[in-house]
Amino acid sequence: MSTYYNPSDLAKFGNISEWQPEMGRKFFDYYGEVFKEGALSEREKSLIALAVAHVVQCPYCIDAYTSDALQKGADEAQMMEAVHVGAAIKGGATLVHATMMMNKAKELTM
Amino acid sequence: MKSLHAQHHALADSAYQLTxxxxxxxxxxxxxxxxxxLRAAGLLPLRPTAISVLQVxxxxxxxxxxxxxxxxAGPDRTExxxxxxxQQCLDALAQTDIEVVDLTGGAPEMNPDFRWFVEGISALGxxxxxxxxxxxIVANKKYNDLPEFFARHGVRVVSSLPHFAAGRTDAQRGEGVFERSIRALGMLNAVGYGVEGSGLNLDLVYNPSGAFLPGSQISLExxxxxxLGREHHVTFNNLLAITNLPVSRFLDYLVESGNYDGYMDKLVQAYNPVAAANVMCRSTVxxxxxxxxxxxxxxxxxxLPVTGNASxxxxxxxxxxxxxxxxxxxQHCYGCTAGAGSSCGGATA
Incomplete structure (x- = not known):
């Protein structure tokens, strides 16, 4: 193995069921159900998945959901805005914790 | 940009494309x-069902x-x-009950006998x-009245607009095409095309501007x-999602961009026997x-002409x-059988 991530492994995602078929089946059934058109369109779900893929920094997911978002009719502007939403939440999540720091610092200082 | 033919490109040769x-x-x-x-699905040899469309x-x-x-196709093509x-097409139609005549090109309207031909088909009902x-429609004054001409003959207009975003459309069809297309759609709407209750049908064709398959036709529509309604006040009837087939310039794009193997793999993986049974060649000549x-x-x-004892x-x-x-x-036929299937009429499965 020359790298931790191998692009060809993406196509092997389904193989995770081999060592735990029942849980694997339940996961993929759920996964399939989640991405079906519902109150949100397939394109909106794909854009959410793309944003989350960036936040969790999963190369497989970024690869898969870049293709998927294009296929579902998203354009580059929508895709980049989705990533900014993810970035804003991740940045915001860091910064909102500063209130804890501020509380603690105020507690300890005169 | 020139056609592959004008560039004397290797892929202008159909035999090389097949290689x-x-x-x-x-x-x-x-x-x-x-x-x-097809053999595995019991569909080989692939036979027509009944011919209902003559595509010219x-x-x-x-x-x-x-x-x-x-x-x-392009301005440099003279065929x-x-x-x-x-006239031979009209004679053939007159001896059959073929219901639909599907005119394509190039830009079919650029043929100097286009209107004569439409009038002839229209007379056959x-x-x-x-x-x-x-x-x-907006390329030259002489084409500006095409919407009225189409309406007079009850023509169903089917038009490519690969995306509602200008950038994606222009990337596939050329700089400024989106803006001109929207202007032309406005002219079609103005005579009733795509307007509910008018009986004048305007369908748009979505095809991916890249090496990926079309998504759900219903969602895209x-x-x-x-x-298009909100941003451009344009209305239309149906959206037809069509898969790009690895032929000619799209094949060239796939090879040049390093996407050929990945795209073919996508088509093969997405093979759908239901779409195979519904391919348009079974009802078209x-x-x-x-x-x-x-x-x-x-x-x-x-x-690849018709074979056997057929005319x-x-x-x-x-x-x-x-x-x-x-x-x-x-091998290009995988394009019509992937996912929800693809035909000149959109998804098939």
Missing amino acids: VLNPAETVGTSFPPFAGK NVGKMCNQVCKHCHVD IMTRETM RQIIVRCNLTI REFKQR SVGWDGLLYDCDFNQMLD RHIRDFDLASLEARSIVVN
Whole structure:
């Protein structure tokens, strides 16, 4: 193995069921159900998945959901805005914790 | 941008395209033969059901040079159908009950006998589809009245608009095409096309501007209607999602961008036997600009004519022999059987 991530492994995602078929089946059934058109369109779900893929920094997911978002009719502007939403939440999540720091610092200082 | 033909590009040669699609194992990735998939589904030899559509390619001349064009059409292409061949099409139609005549090109309107031909088909009482690229309507004053002309003959207008975002459309069809297309759509709407209750049908064609498959036709239609309505006050009837086939300029794009193997793999992985049973070549005969007969417009561009004892030229048109033919298939056919299927009428499964 020359790298931790191998692009060809993406196509092997389904193989995770081999060592735990029942849980694997339940996961993929759920996964399939989640991405079906519902109150949100397939394109909106794909854009959410793309944003989350960036936040969790999963190369497989970024690869898969870049293709998927294009296929579902998203354009580059929508895709980049989705990533900014993810970035804003991740940045915001860091910064909102500063209130804890501020509380603690105020507690300890005169 | 010039056509592959004008560039003397290797892929302008249909025989070379077939070599790329069917590489020797030592040269490239070999994908399972399409015919084998049909055999497994009990569909080989592939036979017509009943021929209800005569698709006529009236020429390769076009005002656009789209990057994905399977015809390799453009302003530098001079192959166009003569009035004599059009008359042979009318004679063939007169002896059959074929309901629909689907006119394509190039930009079919650029053929000098286009209107004469439409009037002739209209007089026979057949439904006419014109695959209009939209920009032709605003390309020159002499085309500005096309919406009224179409309306007079009850033509169903089917027009490519690969995306509701200008950038994505222009990337595929050329700089400024989106803006001109929207202007032309406005002119079609103004005479009633795509307007509820008018009886004048305006359908848009979505095809991916890249190496990916189309998504759900229903979802895309909803999105297109919302965006085009809200941002451009444009209305239309149906959206047809069509897969790009690895032929001519789209094949060139796939090879040049390093996407060929990945795209073919996507098509093969997405093979759908239901779509295979519904392929459009089972109900269509395609006529080339020179009158030769083909199973579809893609086979036409790959110079794969009808085989067997079927009539070979529109002047010898014999419906019974054509309905008894075996349809010629090759690796590009995976494009019509992937996912929800694809045809000139959109998804098939």
